[in-house]
Amino acid sequence: MLKIINFTPQNSTNMTRTKIKDILKGTQINQTVNVKGWVRNFRNNSFIALNDGSSINNLQAVVDFEKTNDSILKRITPGACISVTGTLVESQGKGQSVEIKVSDIEIYGDSESDVLKPNAYPLQPKAHSLEYLREIAHLRFRTNTFGAVFRVRHTLAYAIHKFFNDKGFVYLHTPIITSSDAEGAGEMFRVTTLDPKNPPLSEANEVDFKQDFFGKATNLTVSGQLEGELGAMAFSDVYTFGPTFRAENSNTTRHLAEFWMIEPEMAFYDLKDNMALAEEMLKYVITYALENNKEDIEFLSQRLLDEEKNKPQADRSELSLLEKLNFCLGNEFAKITYTEAIDILRESNHNKKKKFQYIIDGWGADLQSEHERYLVEKHFKKPVILTDYPKDIKSFYMRQNEDGKTVAAMDILFPGIGEIIGGSQREERLEKLENRMNEMHIPTHDLQWYLDTRRFGTCPHAGFGLGFERLVLFVTGMTNIRDVIAFPRTPNNCEF
RNA sequence: UCCCUCUUAGCUCAGCUGGUUAGAGCACAUGACUGUUAAUCAUGGGGUCCCUGGUUCGAGCCCAGGAGAGGGAGCCA
Numbered sequence: 001m002l003k004i005i006n007f008t009p010q011n012s013t014n015m016t017r018t019k020i021k022d023i024l025k026g027t028q029i030n031q032t033v034n035v036k037g038w039v040r041n042f043r044n045n046s047f048i049a050l051n052d053g054s055s056i057n058n059l060q061a062v063v064d065f066e067k068t069n070d071s072i073l074k075r076i077t078p079g080a081c082i083s084v085t086g087t088l089v090e091s092q093g094k095g096q097s098v099e100i101k102v103s104d105i106e107i108y109g110d111s112e113s114d115v116l117k118p119n120a121y122p123l124q125p126k127a128h129s130l131e132y133l134r135e136i137a138h139l140r141f142r143t144n145t146f147g148a149v150f151r152v153r154h155t156l157a158y159a160i161h162k163f164f165n166d167k168g169f170v171y172l173h174t175p176i177i178t179s180s181d182a183e184g185a186g187e188m189f190r191v192t193t194l195d196p197k198n199p200p201l202s203e204a205n206e207v208d209f210k211q212d213f214f215g216k217a218t219n220l221t222v223s224g225q226l227e228g229e230l231g232a233m234a235f236s237d238v239y240t241f242g243p244t245f246r247a248e249n250s251n252t253t254r255h256l257a258e259f260w261m262i263e264p265e266m267a268f269y270d271l272k273d274n275m276a277l278a279e280e281m282l283k284y285v286i287t288y289a290l291e292n293n294k295e296d297i298e299f300l301s302q303r304l305l306d307e308e309k310n311k312p313q314a315d316r317s318e319l320s321l322l323e324k325l326n327f328c329l330g331n332e333f334a335k336i337t338y339t340e341a342i343d344i345l346r347e348s349n350h351n352k353k354k355k356f357q358y359i360i361d362g363w364g365a366d367l368q369s370e371h372e373r374y375l376v377e378k379h380f381k382k383p384v385i386l387t388d389y390p391k392d393i394k395s396f397y398m399r400q401n402e403d404g405k406t407v408a409a410m411d412i413l414f415p416g417i418g419e420i421i422g423g424s425q426r427e428e429r430l431e432k433l434e435n436r437m438n439e440m441h442i443p444t445h446d447l448q449w450y451l452d453t454r455r456f457g458t459c460p461h462a463g464f465g466l467g468f469e470r471l472v473l474f475v476t477g478m479t480n481i482r483d484v485i486a487f488p489r490t491p492n493n494c495e496f
Numbered sequence: 497u498c499c500c501u502c503u504u505a506g507c508u509c510a511g512c513u514g515g516u517u518a519g520a521g522c523a524c525a526u527g528a529c530u531g532u533u534a535a536u537c538a539u540g541g542g543g544u545c546c547c548u549g550g551u552u553c554g555a556g557c558c559c560a561g562g563a564g565a566g567g568g569a570g571c572c573a
Contacts, residue, residue, distance in 0.1 A: 044533095046531070049533080113523090113525095115542090116506070124506070125534075126508085127507085127522085128507065186571075246572075250572075253566095260573095
C-alpha cells in the first residue's frame with residue numbers, strides 16, 4: 001500500500017503554517033492561523049508587511065504595540081524572518097481585504113536596519129536600481145520585481161515540460177561535458193583537470209590531452225542538438241532543456257556565458273511542421289504564464305510603464321507588457337523567406353533614405369540587428385519567422401534546398417529581443433551532408449556517431465533551439481538578460 | 497573585441513565658467529503621533545567626490561593612465 005503523507009512544517013505552538021498565497025484567498029476568515037515569512041516593511045509600529053515568496057502580495061499582520069514588548073517591536077525590521085500567529089480578520093484598512101490580528105510573534109532571524117552599520121540589510125524600504133540589485137543578486141529575490149520575475153521563470157519552465165510531455169515528447173538529458181568540437185555554435189569553455197602551471201606535453205611540445213581526465217580534450221556543451229537528433233531517430237520526438245555554455249566575449253543585454261536552452265528534435269517533421277510547433281509552443285507557454293502568474297505579470301507590466309515614464313515619448317513602447325503578450329497570442333506570426341525579407345528591406349523608405357547603418361543592396365549577406373528590428377518592430381509589428389537563408393551563413397547540418405543556394409532554416413524574431421529561436425530541417429541525405437561538411441572543413445571523422453543516423457534508417461527531421469532567458473525577457477518585460485537568470489555568468493563576472 | 501556614456505552620503509541623484517565650509521530626496525537614529533499602505537511631523541548623524549599621476553595660487557569640475565558599471569555594435573540563443 002502506498003501511503004501519501006501530507007507534510008506541513010509545524011512551529012513551536014504546534015500550529016500548521018499556511019502560505020500567504022493561500023491566506024489571501026480569505027477562506028480561513030475568523031480562524032487562528034500561523035504564517036512565516038520575511039518582513040518587507042513595518043509601519044506605524046503596528047503594520048507588518050510580510051512576504052513568504054508564494055505571492056507578489058504581502059500579508060498585513062497587525063500588532064497591538066501597547067501590549068507587545070518594546071524589545072520585540074524593535075526587532076521587526078526589513079529583512080527579518082518571523083512567525084506570526086493570530087486571527088485572520090477582514091481588514092479595516094483599504095489596501096487589503098484580510099489581515100492577521102497578531103497574538104504571538106516568534107523571531108527566527110534578525111536583520112540589522114541601521115544603514116550606517118557595516119552589517120546592515122542592503123534592501124531598504126525604498127526603490128532600488130536594477131544595477132544595484134544585480135550586485136546583491138543573492139538577496140534580490142526578496143524584492144517585488146525579482147520575486148515576480150523568478151516565479152514567472154519557474155512557470156515558463158514548467159509549462160515547457162508540460163507542453164512537450166502532453167505531446168508525447170521524451171525529455172532527453174544530453175551531456176554537459178562533450179568532446180565534440182565540431183558543432184560550430186561558438187567558442188567553448190575547456191574542461192580539464194591538468195595542472196595549468198605544468199601540463200604534460202606531447203612530442204610536438206603541445207599540451208597532451210591524452211593524459212587529461214577523459215583522455216582527450218573536452219569542453220562544456222554549446223548545444224545538445226546533435227545528441228538530440230540521435231534521440232529523435234529512436235523516439236521520434238525528443239527535447240532537451242538544460243544549461244549551455246558559450247565562451248564568446250559578448251557584452252550585451254541578450255547574451256550570457258551560461259544560459260538555458262530548450263532544443264526539441266522531431267522525426268518526420270519538415271520546416272513547416274517545425275515552424276508550426278515552435279509557434280504553438282511559444283503561444284502555449286505564454287498563455288500558461290498569463291493564466292498562472294497573472295498578478296506577477298500585471299505587476300511587471302505596471303513596473304515597465306513606470307520605468308518608461310522617465311523616457312522620451314519616442315523611446316516608449318506602443319503597447320504595455322500585457323497588451324504585447326496578448327497581441328502576440330492573438331496574431332499569426334509573420335512568415336517570410338530571407339529573400340522576401342531582403343526585398344522588403346531594400347524597398348523600404350528606411351533603406352532608401354539611408355537610415356540603416358548597413359545599406360541593403362545585394363543578396364547573401366546576413367541581416368544586422370537593425371534590419372531584424374525594422375522587420376519586427378516597424379514593418380510587421382509582430383513576431384516574424386524568417387526562413388530559407390543563404391546556405392553560406394548557416395550551419396552544415398541544415399537541409400539544402402533545391403535551388404542550391406538556400407537551406408531550410410528558420411529564425412523566430414521577437415520585438416525588443418531579436419532572435420529567440422533558431423532552427424532548421426536537418427540534412428538527412430548522407431552524401432549531401434558529407435559534401436557540405438567537407439566544403440565547410442568540418443572533420444567528418446570526429447562525427448561518425450552523428451553520421452550513423454544517416455546511415456541507419458535516416459529520415460526527414462527537424463528541430464530548433466529556444467533561448468530560455470530570452471523567452472523570460474519577453475514575458476516579464478525585463479530588458480537585461482542578467483535580470484532573468486538567478487546568478488548571471490558573463491565575461492569578467494562569476495559572482496555567487 | 498569595438499564605439500559612446502557614467503562613477504559624489506546606505507540608495508537614487510543635483511553640483512553653475514575651476515573658487516573658499518559638499519547639496520537634495522529617500523533610507524537610518526531619536527522623539528511625537530497611532531488604522532498605516534512609499535504613513536506623517538520634528539530633530540539629528542552620515543562624504544577616501546572610483547583609483548593613480550598631472551596642470552593650476554586653487555580641482556568634485558580640466559588633462560593622462562587605470563579600474564568598475566551602463567548602453568549600442570559584432571557573435572548568437
